[in-house]
Amino acid sequence: MRTQSLVTADGLALACDQQVPEPSPAGSTGRPAVLLAHGFGQTRQSWSATQRRLAAAGHRSLAFDMRGHGASDCNPPQRVYEATQFVADIQRAADALPPGAVLVGASMGGLTGLMAQAQRPRFSALVLVDVTPHWEAAGSERIQRFMGAHPDGFADYDAAADAIARFLPHRRERKRPEQLRHLLRTRHGRLHWHWDPRLLTEFVAGSEALQADVAAATACIDVPVLLISGGRSDLVSDRTVADFLARVPHARHECLPDATHMVAGDDNDAFTEVLLRHLGAQSFSLPASAPDHGAVP
Numbered sequence: 251m252r253t254q255s256l257v258t259a260d261g262l263a264l265a266c267d268q269q270v271p272e273p274s275p276a277g278s279t280g281r282p283a284v285l286l287a288h289g290f291g292q293t294r295q296s297w298s299a300t301q302r303r304l305a306a307a308g309h310r311s312l313a314f315d316m317r318g319h320g321a322s323d324c325n326p327p328q329r330v331y332e333a334t335q336f337v338a339d340i341q342r343a344a345d346a347l348p349p350g351a352v353l354v355g356a357s358m359g360g361l362t363g364l365m366a367q368a369q370r371p372r373f374s375a376l377v378l379v380d381v382t383p384h385w386e387a388a389g390s391e392r393i394q395r396f397m398g399a400h401p402d403g404f405a406d407y408d409a410a411a412d413a414i415a416r417f418l419p420h421r422r423e424r425k426r427p428e429q430l431r432h433l434l435r436t437r438h439g440r441l442h443w444h445w446d447p448r449l450l451t452e453f454v455a456g457s458e459a460l461q462a463d464v465a466a467a468t469a470c471i472d473v474p475v476l477l478i479s480g481g482r483s484d485l486v487s488d489r490t491v492a493d494f495l496a497r498v499p500h501a502r503h504e505c506l507p508d509a510t511h512m513v514a515g516d517d518n519d520a521f522t523e524v525l526l527r528h529l530g531a532q533s534f535s536l537p538a539s540a541p542d543h544g545a546v547p
Contacts, residue, residue, distance in 0.1 A: 287359025389485035
């Protein structure tokens, strides 16, 4: 795993982890690279286990912290967060991989990745993780309430772990301090979430208006698409899945029945098994003659 930095079109540094198979498994020539884009409030570390298994299967992968998240730069005070910036950042990250990469995008990463593909096709396939062009308002509101519930931060890691346990009561394992360090930052003697709080008011609060733009973008998608949804998700439902499949008839859908909106975190093994199975299918494969342009600069 190599931790590196990408510079966006507007000069921000995005932290990224690239994993390259070494040595390459026999027969792995031509396997597509994978770009992993996390959801709002997450970091690139949410893909760490998946990246290790992708490497074992012969896939190069790149996961990055979106602007305003984790170790990546935040927008300067005078620059409002907008969807177009996240779309451009995904395109920048895609340019750091060989042609024909597959995008795996969770929630916000899937929405902005789908828009990026519609504007400037770069991916050979899309894997959307519990995200559809239209989503359930109740689930979105629940997430926003959680993200905005602790403006003064936490006194210690135990308090943060308590908050996460209340938000994800189905998770049996309580978060340990070492699992929380990349999610929290110390400011003025207290622990705060790693993401820029301006994101809530400048981007997330107005994200409902994006639904029409994302729905329109689906008309431009002519590459293989896989939707992996959580059977217990309150953001994606049977209704929103049916709407998506009507818009993208060639898309395939798999549901993990016990997962919530946090699909990859709820059952990473099951999620990664589905991902690897589809990456191994002929329709998701990169031709063996495709060039390999080396590591991320």
